[in-house]
Amino acid sequence: MRRAPRAYVSGMSAPFVARPSWLPPEVPTPSGPVPHVVTLAGVQPEASGGADDALAVLGPLAPYAARGAVTDLFVNGSRGLWIDRGAGAERVVDWAADEPEVRALATRLVAAGGRHLDEAAPAVDVRLGRGIRVHAVLPPIATGGTTISVRVPRAAGRTLADLVPSPGHLARLRAAVARRENVLMTGAAGSGKTTLLAALLAEVPATERIVVVEDVAELSIDHPHVVGLEARQPNLEGRGHVGLDALVREALRMRPDRIVVGECRGPELRELLGALNTGHDGGAGTLHANSLDDVPARLEALGAGIGLSAEAVARLAASALDLVVHLERRDDERVIAGIGALRLDGGRLVVETVS
The missing domain is CATH 3.40.50.300 (P-loop containing nucleotide triphosphate hydrolases)
Structure with missing residues (x-):
């Protein structure tokens, strides 16, 4: 089983436990309950500085952000995940998460950026490592469930x-x-x-x-x-x-x-x-x-x-x-x-x- 990147699980408190539906897509879900721990609050990329480590702060979204030239990811509540590789949004068929899971993920991503997401602040924009930008909106402001929009910079080093x-x-x-x-x-x-x-x-x-x-x-x-x-x-x-x-x-x-x-x-x-x-x-x-x-x-x-x-x-x-x-x-x-x-x-x- 492929587990979450070490940046999430080493020395972190208050883990965010997601169901096996959030396992990386290339690994089939094993039979029986398997805990998949993703800790987001306060995460920093590991010292190796590789692409996977830089994206690790995105937790269960990281494998999808690493797919080629993905520049944007959109989670629309429990309705699914879309990614954009430059030619428009395309739905990801191997993603599944219910509303509580999406809300928990949004809360953790915002916390990783040093801000809070709750009823008092239901729409928040944050910056994570390597210029990754996350915008999250909670219901009822987001009428279809918690929404997460992620922008991943891909043109670093281009003149x-x-x-x-x-x-x-x-x-x-x-x-x-x-x-x-x-x-x-x-x-x-x-x-x-x-x-x-x-x-x-x-x-x-x-x-x-x-x-x-x-x-x-x-x-x-x-x-x-x-x-x-x-x-x-x-x-x-x-x-x-x-x-x-x-x-x-x-x-x-x-x-x-x-x-x-x-x-x-x-x-x-x-x-x-x-x-x-x-x-x-x-x-x-x-x-x-x-x-x-x-x-x-x-x-x-x-x-x-x-x-x-x-x-x-x-x-x-x-x-x-x-x-x-x-x-x-x-x-x-x-x-x-x-x-x-x-x-x-x-x-x-x-x-x-x-x-």
Whole structure:
């Protein structure tokens, strides 16, 4: 019988006991009850640093995360497990878990990331080892049972040239770094914004200091001088919350040569645009948007949520952002769909395609 990785069972307390339905798929379930112990809370990968050890924190999901080029895993309560290898979600037929098991797994994964998942905090996002990101939602918020969404980074070590096959796009992005232009990466979830941004920032000269602000740390940048700041949820008493907007202000006090916000979606937009308008060139951020043409409307909507008029957002964004790079997912590839520049047209923000 193949047992759980040693990272789960050595020296860990309060084990999470799952039924034999969670045995790795390549091993048939033996007859009779066989305990399969998976301990998640506080787990760190073993010192060997192999791929299996890095994924071990995912417990019973680890064998499925290790299947080839899997980038995402989705557990939808007791209804099953889906994985995405780049061509869309596909159901895993050899996975079985009931709602209590899925809820217990979600709780342990969140605890492994240093946060709590319960009725008071029914939706939580955490980062585990090697940039693995886990999002979990409990019922009744999740109407079909506890849901777990896992993002597994797969592009570690890939350079900008590896990710951008178009010579024209590659030259334009490298020029943006050299000219210290402020860049906004846009696209839908899973389009590759974070991956491309990390590769772009790896092109920054080694003499520069990059300060990265993220809600959940995902950016893995191959650069010698990167400082990361991660937002913090409130504790069980509702205290200790540290938001992205506060972290952007702190980052400005750290003498960054370049400031990066992992995802703009709230008050941090005002702080970032303000910073990029006051001499902090070479910055970057990401934004969810459906197309290049939708970027102005998305920025205006975020601005409205924090009390900024459309005109104010337009002036700030047109002045602060030099380049917008939009990514799309087409079939099994993530591609640059277009590169644009923001400008004012009659007081309104518009995007003009440049590549």
